[in-house]
Amino acid sequence: MSLAILLIAGVAIAALDSGLSGQGSLLGLLGWSRTAATSLPVSGNIEAHESVLSFKTVQSRIVELPFDEGQWVHKGDLIARLDAGDYQQNVNTAQASLEQAEQQVNVAIANVDAAHKTVLNDQADLKEKTVDDKRAQALWESQAIAAQNRDLAETAYQQSHAAVMRDQALLVAATRTVAAAQAGVRNARESLKLAEIIVSYTVLRAPYDGVILTRQAEIGEVMLPGAPVVTIADLDHVWMRAYVNETDLGRVRFGQPATVTTDTYPHKKYQGRISAIASQAEFTPKSVETHTERVTLVYRIKIDVYNPTHELVPGMPADAGIELTPSPHASGGEDRRG
Numbered sequence: 001m002s003l004a005i006l007l008i009a010g011v012a013i014a015a016l017d018s019g020l021s022g023q024g025s026l027l028g029l030l031g032w033s034r035t036a037a038t039s040l041p042v043s044g045n046i047e048a049h050e051s052v053l054s055f056k057t058v059q060s061r062i063v064e065l066p067f068d069e070g071q072w073v074h075k076g077d078l079i080a081r082l083d084a085g086d087y088q089q090n091v092n093t094a095q096a097s098l099e100q101a102e103q104q105v106n107v108a109i110a111n112v113d114a115a116h117k118t119v120l121n122d123q124a125d126l127k128e129k130t131v132d133d134k135r136a137q138a139l140w141e142s143q144a145i146a147a148q149n150r151d152l153a154e155t156a157y158q159q160s161h162a163a164v165m166r167d168q169a170l171l172v173a174a175t176r177t178v179a180a181a182q183a184g185v186r187n188a189r190e191s192l193k194l195a196e197i198i199v200s201y202t203v204l205r206a207p208y209d210g211v212i213l214t215r216q217a218e219i220g221e222v223m224l225p226g227a228p229v230v231t232i233a234d235l236d237h238v239w240m241r242a243y244v245n246e247t248d249l250g251r252v253r254f255g256q257p258a259t260v261t262t263d264t265y266p267h268k269k270y271q272g273r274i275s276a277i278a279s280q281a282e283f284t285p286k287s288v289e290t291h292t293e294r295v296t297l298v299y300r301i302k303i304d305v306y307n308p309t310h311e312l313v314p315g316m317p318a319d320a321g322i323e324l325t326p327s328p329h330a331s332g333g334e335d336r337r338g
Helices: 002-019 085-141 147-200
Strands: 039-054 060-064 078-082 203-205 210-215 228-245 257-261 270-277 297-306 317-323
Touching: 039 210, 078 228, 085 147, 228 270, 228 317, 257 297
Parallel strands: none
Antiparallel strands: 039 228, 039 317, 060 078, 078 203, 210 228, 228 297, 257 270, 257 317, 270 297
16 A cells, blocks of 8 residues: 555656746756756866877988887987988088088189289289370470380370279179179088988987877888877876767856866876867767766867876876856856857
């Protein structure tokens, strides 16, 4: 008899719970509404910003590869080195070309100096020939010398004047030769810089502190430009990938605080903030299980996590409690995204 009474009471409560409006349910009347929750639990995995390192431009054989998978590296550490013999020879050739160009500048400067002295000598000679020509003209007018002597003096003057004009032109040309030689030095210097840059491409260094996730190459292997050598993860900046249901999307905001926990370190809490919210829904990944009832479409979120001890590593399962803002339905608001 008592069992029948309990069954009847249960049916009555269920009917009342489904028929109530305003509060939404009998559980709502009792203060057990979902909107009373202060945090939204989500589950996901830890991810890290990863970089696939490869050689640029150069193609050669790996001669040094000091790190294995799982090892920690610091910014600037040598990750891999290629045989740089051919590229170093290009540097030597460019260095020789630069030295040659510098010598050409020195020769051109010496030619300018010689041309300048020649012009000075020509000008002195012209000055003398000018005086001789005037003197001969005056003596011829006074009939002290023959016309032939006057003509010889005038010819010497004209020849000296032509020599000045010729050597001044050679001086200008020599000056321009210096400018061309100096341009050749600049070109050779830039070629040397380019050769040195290409040699530097034979050395691969860590761009930041991190851990080697994957080593895709081995010593002795000939690497092509752009071929992956290692994959490095930045553990200083990890994030958690999680998904929220559409019904909870309106309570999630950019910059919202979240507390992350893991099964590996159950007594530790890691502080984070939401840094990305997907603008479009997607089908629930098979590996994702939310704490609430699963729905067909979910929104991916990204939670940046402070990880100074590097305890959180890529692939680690994690849970997070997102500190919720008041529900827009409870506050009367209409804009869910803010």
